[in-house]
Amino acid sequence: MLERFHVPREQEVRVTDAALRQTITDLFVACGVPTEDAATGAEVLTMTDLRGVETHGVSNMLRAYVDWFRGGQLNPNPKQSIVKETPGTATIDGDRGLGVIQGTAAMQMAIDKARDVGVGVVTMRNSGHLGAVGHFSMQAAQQDMVGICLTAMSVLVLPTFGAVPRLGTNPISIAAPANSEPFLLYDAATSTIAGNKIALARRVRADMEPGWIADPDGTPIMEERPVPEGIMYGLGAYNLLPLGGTREQGSHKGYGLGLMVEVLTTLLAGGIPSMVEEKPPLASHHFAAYNIAAFDDVEHFKDSMDRMLQTLAETPPAPGHERVIYPGLPEAESEVDRRANGIPLHREVIDWFNRTTDELGVSRLETM
């Protein structure tokens, strides 16, 4: 949503979503992932780039997934097991699979349970990175449910007043359907920014905003600054701040929301929080589906959603702003544009694709 984070025109190469989907599938298969699973994961990543969520599409994370499969940290062909199950809930052991690939079936299980008993919650431990969690929430919304998806991995974010990181960026997502308006789709880290937005800022040479990170001693950096040297894919000695930045501006809320995610993912899934025992690159996830028909008349719900979303989009803007948007609106606009005009990738990302497809002996990514 930060315009200036988009790939600069002179550095962009466009690809169709079909070409991207094909190459991701080929890469996963070359890593040992069964074809059907590879296609499932490719769909998640391609939809993420279609929606304009650059931070969680192919640009930042696909190279990590390939490295983790090739390095043996993730299992390309996991044998998942159900640890506990009730009519409304399940806990799954992911056997070190990639969350991006495993998430679709887990959310479908929550949806099926919600159809039976009104609400379904599936937690998963011992699984890899989940990608853009909003994708799975949207999967529920497309089946007339409210979807919620959360994930927790690693330690990157300071607690309020702390000098040592204790939480991951622990994102929260929700999606809910409307009738005529683009669906509500909220997906955001409980830190001020997602971790790999720093890498993105660095790639496009943008400054950091106040409240994004803390100095190595834990003091919040509260002025605009270039991304410090030494920060590239990792954060070095720097740490992210919880949403709010400082206590006075509400960082205890970002910190508390991050803890909420930790409880609903890692703890409910029977895992140990990363702050206690870190096992990179493993994560825990939470998939929840609320069957709208169990709570309200579905058409009434969607009409009310339309009225709410229209009211938001028609809100008079504050001075200096063009319009008020709601979460999901820019993503829907991006999807229309990118399906028609292709997905812009940075030249450096295309270079990585070419090197990797060549190394793994699969066809190169076709550009437009």
Place this chain on the structure above:
Amino acid sequence: MLERFHVPREQEVRVTDAALRQTITDLFVACGVPTEDAATGAEVLTMTDLRGVETHGVSNMLRAYVDWFRGGQLNPNPKQSIVKETPGTATIDGDRGLGVIQGTAAMQMAIDKARDVGVGVVTMRNSGHLGAVGHFSMQAAQQDMVGICLTAMSVLVLPTFGAVPRLGTNPISIAAPANSEPFLLYDAATSTIAGNKIALARRVRADMEPGWIADPDGTPIMEERPVPEGIMYGLGAYNLLPLGGTREQGSHKGYGLGLMVEVLTTLLAGGIPSMVEEKPPLASHHFAAYNIAAFDDVEHFKDSMDRMLQTLAETPPAPGHERVIYPGLPEAESEVDRRANGIPLHREVIDWFNRTTDELGVSRLETM
């Protein structure tokens, strides 16, 4: 949690929790509330003050509840009805009762459903103010569940870039049990601050912090300032900002979280959002219970909670800070202190009690 918001020593009068519970019960009964319901509501408010959550105890809200009952906007003796029900969910019409009184039974219904099918979600529309939502989340935690409680009421908060308020302060709460540590208890508005913290700041003559409110044209106020004239219990022409304050510091996240609450409360309960059709002083609520035993071994879960909470409390602090706390720790410390030493109330609050008990012909609040 902001120390300086506590009642100044020279203005404070202490009361025991027993005395406070008794007087609240008497006041509710004098307003036409059945005795058992009155005691239930008094317990919620007294626990809130014991936990040190001044904003949502008797100081700010009790006078509004009494006014709403006496003015007929709220129904002291509501006939609730179940609109829809499944094994895991229910939607309730609150018949204009007070949420503070109705919440306990609604959360218990969610807990009972979670015992049956692993998770329970109860939504309620057409009900009054819910008080400190964390109280109801804690009710689930005390029964070996993870509890979540949300509420939405009124329009006070601007959407990012907007000049007209569209959301309530829409708080999110979660509670989860541990074995030896005080329970995790997070309860916070999705605006930078809760609405009645402004009234509290004014009463103790504290400045506002950057990012709390916007000028009447929607421009965020990003410096420290005294509370503007004309703001007392209402905000006048000023509006609250979503958590984050400005877009650059993440206000789209506070805004999105506020919308999430609106969907899970008002929309799921079959209501119409206040931004579309305002009906003060009515609210919608969401009560969710996750049965820990359905997901994990309960003792394992609580041990993991202990390890996590201890790790947080032992985090080395950043320069200028004494310690890292976790949500629920100061509340537990406050409860121990206040059970022993009484609850401090501002002289002005005692004056209100005396006037009101005299008017309604019930015994005065006994002070220590």
